[in-house]
Amino acid sequence: MKFYVILASSVLLSACTGEVDDVPTDGTHGNSAAVIGGTAGAPADGAPSAGERPPTREEAEAILERVVALYQDHAAAANPAGTHKISWRIDWESDAVSAHVLLNPGEDWTIEVSKGWLTVSSMTTEVFALTMCHEMGHFIGGFPFKTSGRGDSTGALGTSVSSEGQADYFATKDCLPRLWANETEANAAAFAELDPSARERCTTAYSDLASQQLCGRILVASLQTGRLYEEQAVLQAPREIVYPQFDTPDTTEAAVTKEGHAPSQCRLDTLVAGAVCSVKETGTGIPGFVPPYGEYSSASQEAARPFACQTGPGARPRCWFQPDTVATDCSELGQQACVVEDGVQGVRYCDTTSGVTYYWCILDEVCKTSSDGVADCYAPDVDPEEGSR
Structure with missing residues (x-):
């Protein structure tokens, strides 16, 4: 049985036609300088840098290939060992705005993306990398999981699908730091774009310059991604656009941990928390993937605890994550x-x-x-x- 987790609802964009290689190069798709207040990193000829435009077909495929390669060892180690691997697919015929993951017993864990996702307004190569790390987070991110409609509770799939908030947190806490660790020039350029208060988040979180600059690049990508999330949310439920910002955190507090998409400001807060959390995952296990698989249980929560910041700026924000959620025993009642x-x-x-x-x-x-x-x-x-x- 296929199990789908949808990052963005399938919204058909009639304006998204033609091949991805033919996307505009005039900076109209999500210019990070307009958001952050700088132009560092832009080529001298005035054309937008890779971080300020949608990815070409080759760039998108290369990013997916690299993200998948980072976590093949996790899939290979998943129960039963040696039977899982991660694959990816881009549907170049679909203008739908969609990115999701598929889990099939005995088959690949698959990240599937539409052409429409690549050309959506505010898409950049940096945003694409972050959102593909988000998709990987559904496989690898661990607790808390999507408990509703998860499709399997026996552990036979080798993983359970992480909640949307956890996938966001994983993207900036674990995946992007691994993906961009050696891209020191791009990291330094992005760090220079940030205003002093944003840079201070990174200099406070990390003591060495390389980690600070990497953190800065992740913050730039997070702000761009927050804009995209807000625009997509408004397409789904029309209202005035209110772009999320670093200094306007969501102060709401969820009574119980949310499994679905949080508002865009809460999502940006989560991405920022992941970027400044110095606690990284180790090994090839999936945090909290213990019996009862995929449940919100004390056993799962405790098993995952060492792999996330529990307090301070790097802790998952309360606008979606409630660490004091009390698990309900549904074994006698059924779903x-x-x-x-x-x-x-x-x-x-x-x-x-x-x-x-x-x-x-x-x-x-x-x-x-x-x-x-x-x-x-x-x-x-x-x-x-x-x-x-």
């Missing part, structure tokens, strides 16, 4: 079931992080359960297996 209360039929859901919730049927609807265990509300004459009679 969902039909219930009746005061003569009204409905569906009871049980999730390890959000607990027990109910969806009540309306009018004359009744709750029915299909053969695969999915409960839902239907009109009395509707068969959940066959549709309307």
